[in-house]
Amino acid sequence: MTASYDDPTTDEKFYARALGILVGPSRRMALVMRCGNLAYWLSVMAALGWLASQVIDRDPPVTIRAATVLTPHLRPGDPVRVSYTLTRFRTCATDLTWSIYDGAGEIHSFGPLHIEAAGLPAQETYTRAWATPPQAAPGSGRLRVVLAFQCPGNYLQTLYPVTLVLPDLPIHID
Structure with a gap:
């Protein structure tokens, strides 16, 4: 066929x-x-x-090596002075917020404080004074600092910043 x-x-x-x-x-x-x-x-x-x-890119641009409270005993309204030693890997804009837990366990929040970091990455030591409320109750308390980083070139960090909560530092309000 x-x-x-x-x-x-x-x-x-x-x-x-x-x-x-x-x-x-x-x-x-x-x-x-x-x-x-x-x-x-x-x-x-x-x-x-x-x-x-x-x-x-979610790594914090700094590593806190040491934090020392220089004024462990203070009166209400006096600033808490803290010495920080840190290593900075990148230069990023930072929003700082801090909270004071007073002797009665009440939380007093401050901030945000916006800081533009400048200079090259390096190891740094500096002293920072954190405001405390004049109505803080006497007794043992603590200072908590929260850092929110927004690094240049990373556009997602403006929507969702890299957050670093530092360990609480003990203070005593007289």
């Missing part, structure tokens, strides 16, 4: 001609399509890589 093929219809000739024009003997259009496809997928991969690097 031999297969017989009928003559192509007018529609088949039309579609065959259209396909011949589209990919033609030079195959220029196919090459342009491949290059465009490659450029598209490379840009998608670059955008996803950049977004992934923004998401994984």
